[in-house]
Amino acid sequence: MNQEDYLLKFEVPEIIHGMGALSKIGLCAKRLGAERVLLVTDPGIIDAGWVDESIKYFEKEDLKYVIYDNVVTNPRDFQVEEGTQLYLQKQCDVIVAVGGGSPIDTAKGIATLVSNHGNISDYVGCNLITQPIPPLVCVPTTAGTGADVSQFAVITDTRKKVKMTILSRAIMPDISLIDPRLLQTKSEELIASTGMDTLTHAIEAYVSSLSWSLTDPHAIHAIELVTEHLIPAAKTRDTKALEGMSIACLEAGMAFSNAILGAVHALAHPLGGLYDLHHGLINSLLLPVVVFQNMEHAQHKFAKIARALGVETRSMTIQEAASYVPEKIKELIEELGLPTRLSQLGVNREDIPLMAQMAQEDLCMLTNPYCYSVEEIEKLYKEAW
Ligand SMILES: [Fe+2]
Incomplete structure (x- = not known):
């Protein structure tokens, strides 16, 4: 180097x-x-x-x-x-x-x-x-x-x-x-799915191999803001919640623009290209699946993410705290009423090998804490299917 x-x-x-x-x-x-x-x-x-x-x-x-x-x-x-x-x-x-x-x-x-x-x-x-x-x-x-x-x-x-x-x-x-x-003129579903895109940006930027002292505070604060404001913003369009989400989006944007993204975006891009699906919706669906696999490669960071997601982590080991992250994300998705399976969105299982090839070559895979092989990516898609 x-x-x-x-x-x-x-x-x-x-x-x-x-x-x-x-x-x-x-x-x-x-x-x-x-x-x-x-x-x-x-x-x-x-x-x-x-x-x-x-x-x-x-x-x-x-x-x-x-x-x-x-x-x-x-x-x-x-x-x-x-x-x-x-x-x-x-x-x-x-x-x-x-x-x-x-x-x-x-x-x-x-x-x-x-x-x-x-x-x-x-x-x-x-x-x-x-x-x-x-x-x-x-x-x-x-x-x-x-x-x-x-x-x-x-x-x-x-x-x-x-x-x-x-x-x-x-x-x-x-x-x-x-x-x-x-933001007031947007539907509940759009606020929910774009908000999940923001959460994905913040998490991927925080665990990215290019994250550093200037990106980390923005990423972690964006996660805290999403935890506090996404549900009320989507359900009630409360002014304070919309303002909170606009800052979350801004800080997550500043973090990922400089630290780049990870495997969730790498896997989401082929789905957007082939099926024209909404970007936030796909990220939301893939996020818990990818995070579960990513956890062992950045455990300290996922433990801090768990805390930002509202988990009381003080009495936990790093490993225990990190293990709460996929569950907390799933809870959020459920409460927002967003889809959880690729099959619900009309994705064909036969396209998985092609999508895995494309995802492996995506720029965003380069900064994921672990670089997945085509076979491993196929497995991730199948888990989300
Ligand atoms: Fe995105």
Whole structure:
């Protein structure tokens, strides 16, 4: 190992958080030099009224805008290309994403192609984006993906039906503008599944082989916040709980963007690519299965996770405390009423060998506390089936 392999870093965008933060969207774009904004969003966000509100703030700052809204869950490569064409044709100068992980990842993809050209598949992997992207402001409408503070973008290759993971410091947004009010228009199921994505980010970042002193406190605090706020946020949309989940998502995002993820995400990506399933839902289902296998490879850390999940661990051995983690996660999933078997989601058992191969090659497997073989991954999928 050479000296550079020991260097660690911690990158985050400028973060503005609080009830009513959306009112700063025009000002943020203007501050980054905007005259004509490309607003990337989806039809659900338009229906919820957040795009109309954003436009009001653009107009207040005398900004012109163009809207790209042909974005779906698990965003596609051709949507990134369409958005890029629109940005170039209309001569936009700043990109603003308002939405969940899908519009934000699409916006990152557009930003990449605008200045780096070629196909989005050219940038799959680590730090392959060499040219700076246009200024990017992200306004998350879910408390789940953390895409607004991460250097990840996941785009579906529609021809190969695989999810492409792009990891590059060049796509870190300039500003993350977080308004917990925006979570109020989401369904109970969406708050529950995106919240489980947040919990997965926090746990995977905490046990990642790249975790360190600047990522650990955020990861562990995110787990505590999910433990306290996810159920009331999903069941009652209580303002304090939604605010708590927005911070949980933010801290988990800062942790995983810098410490990267693990086997849950590696196993989830093939399912998203082949079956177009909701990312948070798959992570939730795979999390207890993977954690059970991961435990022996990071026992000290799982003992601390147990405590953050509300287990009274003081009189326990490390091993005992760690063993509570999968059970606590299962309890949470049950209380949220989320599915627990891949077969419930229509996944074919015959696809498991192909998915295991894809998961083994996924970037996220590299930082898991233990690198699973294809055969071991098949076993994990079968347990979750
Ligand atoms: Fe995720």
